[in-house]
Amino acid sequence: MTKKNNYILVFILLVVTTLQAQHLKVGDSLFAMGFYNKAIANYSLSKENIKEFKIAKVHEANGDYVNALKNLENYITIDSLNTLVNFMYGKTLLQLKKSKEAIATFEKLTKENENPTYFYYLGLAYEQDIKIIDALKMFQKVIELDDFHLKSNYKVALFEMRADRWEKAMKIVDKIIAQQSQNTDFLSLKAQCLYGKSDFKNAKKTFEYLIELNFKEQFVYEKIALCLMKLNEYQKSIEAYESMMIQFEQIANPDFHYNIGLNYGYLKNLQLAEKHFMLSVELKTATFEKEYFSIALFNQENGNLNKALTFYKKTIQEQPEYLEAHYQIAIITDETSKDLAIKLKTFENLKAKFPDMSTEKLSYVDYRIKAIKKEIHLKG
Numbered sequence: 001m002t003k004k005n006n007y008i009l010v011f012i013l014l015v016v017t018t019l020q021a022q023h024l025k026v027g028d029s030l031f032a033m034g035f036y037n038k039a040i041a042n043y044s045l046s047k048e049n050i051k052e053f054k055i056a057k058v059h060e061a062n063g064d065y066v067n068a069l070k071n072l073e074n075y076i077t078i079d080s081l082n083t084l085v086n087f088m089y090g091k092t093l094l095q096l097k098k099s100k101e102a103i104a105t106f107e108k109l110t111k112e113n114e115n116p117t118y119f120y121y122l123g124l125a126y127e128q129d130i131k132i133i134d135a136l137k138m139f140q141k142v143i144e145l146d147d148f149h150l151k152s153n154y155k156v157a158l159f160e161m162r163a164d165r166w167e168k169a170m171k172i173v174d175k176i177i178a179q180q181s182q183n184t185d186f187l188s189l190k191a192q193c194l195y196g197k198s199d200f201k202n203a204k205k206t207f208e209y210l211i212e213l214n215f216k217e218q219f220v221y222e223k224i225a226l227c228l229m230k231l232n233e234y235q236k237s238i239e240a241y242e243s244m245m246i247q248f249e250q251i252a253n254p255d256f257h258y259n260i261g262l263n264y265g266y267l268k269n270l271q272l273a274e275k276h277f278m279l280s281v282e283l284k285t286a287t288f289e290k291e292y293f294s295i296a297l298f299n300q301e302n303g304n305l306n307k308a309l310t311f312y313k314k315t316i317q318e319q320p321e322y323l324e325a326h327y328q329i330a331i332i333t334d335e336t337s338k339d340l341a342i343k344l345k346t347f348e349n350l351k352a353k354f355p356d357m358s359t360e361k362l363s364y365v366d367y368r369i370k371a372i373k374k375e376i377h378l379k380g
Contacts, residue, residue: 049078059071103125123137258291309329
Protein backbone atom coordinates (compact mmCIF):
# COMPACT_ATOMS: atom_id res chain seq x y z
CA MET A 1 0.00 0.00 0.00
CA THR A 2 1.42 3.39 -1.00
CA LYS A 3 1.88 6.30 1.34
CA LYS A 4 -0.94 8.08 -0.50
CA ASN A 5 -3.30 5.18 0.13
CA ASN A 6 -2.41 5.24 3.82
CA TYR A 7 -3.41 8.89 4.00
CA ILE A 8 -6.70 8.11 2.29
CA LEU A 9 -7.43 5.26 4.73
CA VAL A 10 -6.68 7.45 7.73
CA PHE A 11 -8.90 10.18 6.29
CA ILE A 12 -11.78 7.73 5.78
CA LEU A 13 -11.40 6.44 9.35
CA LEU A 14 -11.46 9.99 10.69
CA VAL A 15 -14.59 10.77 8.70
CA VAL A 16 -16.32 7.58 9.91
CA THR A 17 -15.31 8.24 13.54
CA THR A 18 -16.52 11.82 13.28
CA LEU A 19 -19.83 10.67 11.83
CA GLN A 20 -20.24 8.09 14.61
CA ALA A 21 -19.51 10.74 17.24
CA GLN A 22 -21.88 13.11 15.49
CA HIS A 23 -24.74 10.58 15.68
CA LEU A 24 -24.17 10.24 19.42
CA LYS A 25 -23.90 13.98 19.92
CA VAL A 26 -27.12 14.68 18.01
CA GLY A 27 -28.82 11.89 19.96
CA ASP A 28 -27.70 13.47 23.24
CA SER A 29 -29.14 16.84 22.21
CA LEU A 30 -32.46 15.32 21.15
CA PHE A 31 -32.66 13.31 24.38
CA ALA A 32 -31.99 16.43 26.45
CA MET A 33 -34.84 18.21 24.64
CA GLY A 34 -37.26 15.32 25.21
CA PHE A 35 -37.39 13.96 21.65
CA TYR A 36 -36.99 10.35 22.74
CA ASN A 37 -37.83 8.54 19.49
CA LYS A 38 -35.59 10.80 17.41
CA ALA A 39 -32.80 10.39 19.96
CA ILE A 40 -33.05 6.60 19.68
CA ALA A 41 -33.04 6.83 15.87
CA ASN A 42 -29.81 8.86 15.90
CA TYR A 43 -28.12 6.67 18.50
CA SER A 44 -29.01 3.61 16.41
CA LEU A 45 -27.00 4.98 13.47
CA SER A 46 -23.83 4.69 15.53
CA LYS A 47 -21.82 1.47 15.55
CA GLU A 48 -20.20 2.15 18.93
CA ASN A 49 -21.21 -0.05 21.88
CA ILE A 50 -21.95 3.02 24.01
CA LYS A 51 -25.09 3.56 21.93
CA GLU A 52 -26.72 0.64 23.79
CA PHE A 53 -26.24 2.41 27.12
CA LYS A 54 -27.51 5.69 25.75
CA ILE A 55 -30.60 4.07 24.21
CA ALA A 56 -31.23 2.29 27.51
CA LYS A 57 -31.18 5.66 29.29
CA VAL A 58 -33.81 6.98 26.87
CA HIS A 59 -36.03 3.95 27.51
CA GLU A 60 -35.55 4.41 31.26
CA ALA A 61 -36.56 8.06 31.05
CA ASN A 62 -39.65 6.97 29.13
CA GLY A 63 -40.51 4.32 31.73
CA ASP A 64 -39.84 1.47 29.30
CA TYR A 65 -37.71 -0.76 31.54
CA VAL A 66 -38.20 -3.89 29.41
CA ASN A 67 -36.45 -2.36 26.39
CA ALA A 68 -33.95 -0.58 28.63
CA LEU A 69 -32.93 -3.99 29.99
CA LYS A 70 -32.49 -5.39 26.47
CA ASN A 71 -30.10 -2.58 25.50
CA LEU A 72 -28.15 -2.90 28.73
CA GLU A 73 -27.78 -6.64 28.12
CA ASN A 74 -26.52 -5.87 24.59
CA TYR A 75 -23.89 -3.55 26.07
CA ILE A 76 -22.81 -5.99 28.79
CA THR A 77 -22.38 -8.78 26.23
CA ILE A 78 -19.46 -6.79 24.79
CA ASP A 79 -18.25 -4.97 27.93
CA SER A 80 -19.24 -6.48 31.28
CA LEU A 81 -16.85 -4.37 33.35
CA ASN A 82 -18.42 -0.91 33.02
CA THR A 83 -19.50 -0.05 36.58
CA LEU A 84 -21.96 2.65 35.56
CA VAL A 85 -23.71 0.31 33.13
CA ASN A 86 -23.83 -2.51 35.68
CA PHE A 87 -25.31 -0.16 38.27
CA MET A 88 -28.06 0.91 35.87
CA TYR A 89 -28.57 -2.75 34.94
CA GLY A 90 -29.14 -3.63 38.61
CA LYS A 91 -31.61 -0.78 39.10
CA THR A 92 -33.50 -1.81 35.96
CA LEU A 93 -33.73 -5.39 37.23
CA LEU A 94 -35.21 -3.99 40.44
CA GLN A 95 -37.81 -2.05 38.49
CA LEU A 96 -38.82 -5.25 36.70
CA LYS A 97 -39.03 -7.19 40.01
CA LYS A 98 -36.18 -9.48 38.95
CA SER A 99 -34.90 -9.44 42.51
CA LYS A 100 -32.55 -12.44 42.42
CA GLU A 101 -30.71 -11.13 39.35
CA ALA A 102 -30.59 -7.68 40.94
CA ILE A 103 -29.08 -9.17 44.11
CA ALA A 104 -26.36 -10.90 42.09
CA THR A 105 -25.57 -7.66 40.24
CA PHE A 106 -25.35 -5.47 43.34
CA GLU A 107 -23.39 -8.11 45.28
CA LYS A 108 -20.80 -8.00 42.51
CA LEU A 109 -20.68 -4.20 42.65
CA THR A 110 -20.26 -4.14 46.45
CA LYS A 111 -17.33 -6.56 46.21
CA GLU A 112 -15.63 -4.27 43.70
CA ASN A 113 -16.30 -1.04 45.59
CA GLU A 114 -17.69 -0.34 49.08
CA ASN A 115 -19.87 2.46 47.76
CA PRO A 116 -22.78 3.15 50.18
CA THR A 117 -25.16 3.51 47.23
CA TYR A 118 -24.40 -0.02 46.03
CA PHE A 119 -25.10 -1.46 49.49
CA TYR A 120 -28.33 0.54 49.68
CA TYR A 121 -29.59 -0.89 46.40
CA LEU A 122 -28.49 -4.37 47.46
CA GLY A 123 -30.67 -3.82 50.55
CA LEU A 124 -33.59 -2.85 48.32
CA ALA A 125 -33.07 -5.99 46.25
CA TYR A 126 -33.06 -8.19 49.38
CA GLU A 127 -36.17 -6.38 50.61
CA GLN A 128 -37.92 -7.04 47.30
CA ASP A 129 -36.96 -10.72 47.61
CA ILE A 130 -38.54 -10.79 51.12
CA LYS A 131 -35.14 -11.30 52.76
CA ILE A 132 -35.79 -8.67 55.39
CA ILE A 133 -32.93 -9.49 57.77
CA ASP A 134 -30.41 -9.44 54.90
CA ALA A 135 -31.90 -6.14 53.73
CA LEU A 136 -31.59 -4.69 57.24
CA LYS A 137 -27.91 -5.71 57.41
CA MET A 138 -27.25 -3.90 54.14
CA PHE A 139 -28.97 -0.72 55.32
CA GLN A 140 -26.96 -0.89 58.55
CA LYS A 141 -23.79 -1.35 56.49
CA VAL A 142 -24.65 1.81 54.57
CA ILE A 143 -24.96 3.72 57.86
CA GLU A 144 -21.53 2.42 58.91
CA LEU A 145 -20.11 3.88 55.71
CA ASP A 146 -22.21 7.05 55.74
CA ASP A 147 -23.78 7.84 59.12
CA PHE A 148 -26.29 10.30 57.67
CA HIS A 149 -27.43 8.35 54.61
CA LEU A 150 -31.08 9.40 54.87
CA LYS A 151 -32.74 6.56 53.00
CA SER A 152 -30.90 3.85 54.93
CA ASN A 153 -31.50 5.55 58.27
CA TYR A 154 -35.18 5.73 57.39
CA LYS A 155 -35.31 2.05 56.44
CA VAL A 156 -33.65 0.92 59.68
CA ALA A 157 -35.77 3.23 61.85
CA LEU A 158 -38.93 2.01 60.12
CA PHE A 159 -37.90 -1.61 60.70
CA GLU A 160 -37.29 -0.96 64.41
CA MET A 161 -40.59 0.90 64.74
CA ARG A 162 -42.56 -1.92 63.11
CA ALA A 163 -40.90 -4.32 65.56
CA ASP A 164 -42.14 -2.09 68.42
CA ARG A 165 -38.56 -1.25 69.38
CA TRP A 166 -39.47 2.36 69.94
CA GLU A 167 -36.26 3.49 71.65
CA LYS A 168 -33.99 2.11 68.93
CA ALA A 169 -36.12 3.76 66.27
CA MET A 170 -36.20 7.05 68.18
CA LYS A 171 -32.40 7.09 68.52
CA ILE A 172 -32.02 6.99 64.74
CA VAL A 173 -34.86 9.46 64.15
CA ASP A 174 -33.54 11.99 66.67
CA LYS A 175 -30.07 11.82 65.10
CA ILE A 176 -31.48 12.87 61.74
CA ILE A 177 -33.89 15.46 63.14
CA ALA A 178 -30.99 17.08 65.02
CA GLN A 179 -29.50 17.79 61.58
CA GLN A 180 -32.75 18.35 59.68
CA SER A 181 -35.39 19.63 62.08
CA GLN A 182 -38.09 19.87 59.40
CA ASN A 183 -37.60 16.52 57.70
CA THR A 184 -41.21 15.35 57.51
CA ASP A 185 -40.34 11.71 56.82
CA PHE A 186 -38.45 11.41 60.09
CA LEU A 187 -40.87 13.61 62.02
CA SER A 188 -43.62 11.24 60.91
CA LEU A 189 -41.63 8.28 62.28
CA LYS A 190 -41.03 10.18 65.52
CA ALA A 191 -44.73 10.92 65.96
CA GLN A 192 -45.63 7.28 65.32
CA CYS A 193 -42.98 6.08 67.79
CA LEU A 194 -44.28 8.45 70.47
CA TYR A 195 -47.78 7.14 69.83
CA GLY A 196 -46.50 3.58 70.04
CA LYS A 197 -44.88 4.40 73.41
CA SER A 198 -48.24 5.78 74.60
CA ASP A 199 -46.76 9.28 74.89
CA PHE A 200 -49.92 10.69 73.36
CA LYS A 201 -49.30 14.29 74.44
CA ASN A 202 -45.99 14.59 72.58
CA ALA A 203 -47.22 12.43 69.72
CA LYS A 204 -50.10 14.86 69.20
CA LYS A 205 -47.70 17.84 69.21
CA THR A 206 -45.48 16.18 66.61
CA PHE A 207 -48.39 15.24 64.36
CA GLU A 208 -49.65 18.84 64.61
CA TYR A 209 -46.17 20.10 63.69
CA LEU A 210 -46.27 17.92 60.58
CA ILE A 211 -49.45 19.69 59.51
CA GLU A 212 -47.73 23.05 60.09
CA LEU A 213 -45.03 21.85 57.68
CA ASN A 214 -47.77 21.12 55.12
CA PHE A 215 -47.51 17.34 55.58
CA LYS A 216 -51.26 16.81 55.44
CA GLU A 217 -51.68 13.07 54.98
CA GLN A 218 -54.97 11.65 56.22
CA PHE A 219 -53.29 9.31 58.71
CA VAL A 220 -51.79 12.34 60.50
CA TYR A 221 -55.25 13.76 61.20
CA GLU A 222 -56.48 10.31 62.22
CA LYS A 223 -53.64 9.96 64.74
CA ILE A 224 -54.39 13.40 66.20
CA ALA A 225 -58.02 12.37 66.71
CA LEU A 226 -56.89 9.14 68.38
CA CYS A 227 -54.44 11.04 70.59
CA LEU A 228 -57.25 13.33 71.72
CA MET A 229 -59.35 10.29 72.65
CA LYS A 230 -56.41 8.72 74.52
CA LEU A 231 -55.92 12.02 76.38
CA ASN A 232 -59.61 11.95 77.44
CA GLU A 233 -60.42 14.98 75.29
CA TYR A 234 -63.46 13.20 73.92
CA GLN A 235 -65.40 16.16 72.55
CA LYS A 236 -62.33 17.45 70.69
CA SER A 237 -61.76 13.97 69.30
CA ILE A 238 -65.35 13.86 68.02
CA GLU A 239 -64.88 17.24 66.37
CA ALA A 240 -61.63 16.03 64.78
CA TYR A 241 -63.36 12.99 63.26
CA GLU A 242 -66.30 15.08 62.04
CA SER A 243 -63.86 17.53 60.44
CA MET A 244 -62.02 14.67 58.71
CA MET A 245 -65.26 13.33 57.29
CA ILE A 246 -65.70 16.60 55.43
CA GLN A 247 -62.04 17.31 54.63
CA PHE A 248 -61.36 13.87 53.16
CA GLU A 249 -64.93 13.24 51.91
CA GLN A 250 -65.31 10.22 54.19
CA ILE A 251 -68.81 10.65 55.58
CA ALA A 252 -69.32 6.90 55.18
CA ASN A 253 -66.07 5.82 56.87
CA PRO A 254 -67.11 3.06 59.33
CA ASP A 255 -63.95 3.43 61.42
CA PHE A 256 -64.61 7.14 61.94
CA HIS A 257 -68.15 6.40 63.11
CA TYR A 258 -66.86 3.65 65.39
CA ASN A 259 -64.36 5.99 67.08
CA ILE A 260 -66.96 8.74 67.39
CA GLY A 261 -69.14 6.13 69.07
CA LEU A 262 -66.33 5.32 71.50
CA ASN A 263 -65.94 8.99 72.38
CA TYR A 264 -69.66 9.37 73.03
CA GLY A 265 -69.55 6.21 75.11
CA TYR A 266 -66.80 7.65 77.30
CA LEU A 267 -68.93 10.80 77.62
CA LYS A 268 -71.81 8.57 78.88
CA ASN A 269 -73.97 9.58 75.90
CA LEU A 270 -75.23 6.08 75.10
CA GLN A 271 -77.81 7.21 72.56
CA LEU A 272 -75.25 8.87 70.28
CA ALA A 273 -72.68 6.16 70.98
CA GLU A 274 -75.06 3.45 69.78
CA LYS A 275 -76.11 5.57 66.82
CA HIS A 276 -72.54 5.76 65.53
CA PHE A 277 -71.74 2.14 66.36
CA MET A 278 -74.75 1.02 64.35
CA LEU A 279 -73.80 3.38 61.51
CA SER A 280 -70.40 1.69 61.52
CA VAL A 281 -72.13 -1.70 61.30
CA GLU A 282 -74.28 -0.56 58.37
CA LEU A 283 -71.30 0.84 56.49
CA LYS A 284 -68.93 -2.07 56.99
CA THR A 285 -68.75 -5.04 54.67
CA ALA A 286 -66.74 -7.20 57.07
CA THR A 287 -67.65 -8.45 60.56
CA PHE A 288 -69.03 -6.19 63.29
CA GLU A 289 -67.70 -7.71 66.54
CA LYS A 290 -65.85 -4.52 67.48
CA GLU A 291 -68.98 -2.35 67.26
CA TYR A 292 -71.23 -4.86 69.04
CA PHE A 293 -68.69 -5.33 71.82
CA SER A 294 -68.44 -1.57 72.40
CA ILE A 295 -72.23 -1.20 72.57
CA ALA A 296 -72.30 -4.06 75.08
CA LEU A 297 -69.47 -2.66 77.18
CA PHE A 298 -70.88 0.85 77.50
CA ASN A 299 -74.33 -0.52 78.36
CA GLN A 300 -72.78 -2.81 80.96
CA GLU A 301 -70.89 0.09 82.53
CA ASN A 302 -74.15 2.04 82.72
CA GLY A 303 -76.13 -0.80 84.29
CA ASN A 304 -78.08 -1.87 81.19
CA LEU A 305 -77.16 -5.53 81.68
CA ASN A 306 -79.83 -7.18 79.52
CA LYS A 307 -78.93 -5.01 76.54
CA ALA A 308 -75.24 -5.59 77.23
CA LEU A 309 -75.83 -9.34 77.25
CA THR A 310 -77.66 -9.14 73.91
CA PHE A 311 -74.78 -7.34 72.24
CA TYR A 312 -72.09 -9.56 73.78
CA LYS A 313 -73.93 -12.49 72.21
CA LYS A 314 -74.03 -10.64 68.88
CA THR A 315 -70.27 -10.14 69.24
CA ILE A 316 -69.76 -13.89 69.60
CA GLN A 317 -71.95 -14.57 66.58
CA GLU A 318 -69.55 -12.41 64.57
CA GLN A 319 -66.38 -13.70 66.24
CA PRO A 320 -66.78 -16.97 68.19
CA GLU A 321 -63.27 -16.74 69.69
CA TYR A 322 -63.76 -13.28 71.23
CA LEU A 323 -62.56 -14.07 74.78
CA GLU A 324 -63.57 -10.80 76.44
CA ALA A 325 -67.15 -11.12 75.18
CA HIS A 326 -67.41 -14.67 76.57
CA TYR A 327 -65.90 -13.49 79.86
CA GLN A 328 -68.31 -10.58 80.26
CA ILE A 329 -71.27 -12.86 79.46
CA ALA A 330 -70.16 -15.06 82.35
CA ILE A 331 -69.85 -12.03 84.65
CA ILE A 332 -73.32 -10.73 83.74
CA THR A 333 -74.88 -14.20 83.98
CA ASP A 334 -73.32 -14.60 87.41
CA GLU A 335 -74.78 -11.27 88.48
CA THR A 336 -78.28 -11.60 87.02
CA SER A 337 -79.18 -15.31 87.00
CA LYS A 338 -80.76 -17.01 90.00
CA ASP A 339 -80.04 -20.47 88.59
CA LEU A 340 -76.81 -21.77 90.17
CA ALA A 341 -76.51 -24.56 87.60
CA ILE A 342 -76.56 -22.06 84.73
CA LYS A 343 -73.95 -19.91 86.49
CA LEU A 344 -71.69 -22.91 87.06
CA LYS A 345 -72.09 -24.18 83.50
CA THR A 346 -71.25 -20.73 82.10
CA PHE A 347 -67.97 -20.48 84.01
CA GLU A 348 -66.99 -24.10 83.32
CA ASN A 349 -67.63 -23.64 79.58
CA LEU A 350 -65.57 -20.45 79.63
CA LYS A 351 -62.62 -22.21 81.27
CA ALA A 352 -62.85 -25.15 78.87
CA LYS A 353 -62.98 -22.89 75.80
CA PHE A 354 -60.17 -20.56 76.90
CA PRO A 355 -57.73 -22.51 79.10
CA ASP A 356 -54.95 -20.05 78.23
CA MET A 357 -56.77 -16.90 79.37
CA SER A 358 -54.84 -14.46 81.56
CA THR A 359 -53.88 -15.52 85.09
CA GLU A 360 -56.10 -12.81 86.55
CA LYS A 361 -59.18 -13.98 84.65
CA LEU A 362 -58.46 -17.67 85.26
CA SER A 363 -58.07 -17.09 89.00
CA TYR A 364 -61.43 -15.34 89.17
CA VAL A 365 -63.14 -18.07 87.10
CA ASP A 366 -61.71 -20.78 89.38
CA TYR A 367 -62.79 -18.81 92.43
CA ARG A 368 -66.39 -18.50 91.16
CA ILE A 369 -66.59 -22.19 90.12
CA LYS A 370 -65.47 -23.22 93.59
CA ALA A 371 -67.85 -20.77 95.31
CA ILE A 372 -70.88 -21.79 93.21
CA LYS A 373 -70.19 -25.49 93.76
CA LYS A 374 -70.04 -24.86 97.50
CA GLU A 375 -73.33 -22.93 97.37
CA ILE A 376 -74.99 -25.77 95.40
CA HIS A 377 -73.70 -28.31 97.93
CA LEU A 378 -75.03 -26.30 100.88
CA LYS A 379 -78.44 -25.96 99.25
CA GLY A 380 -78.53 -29.60 98.24
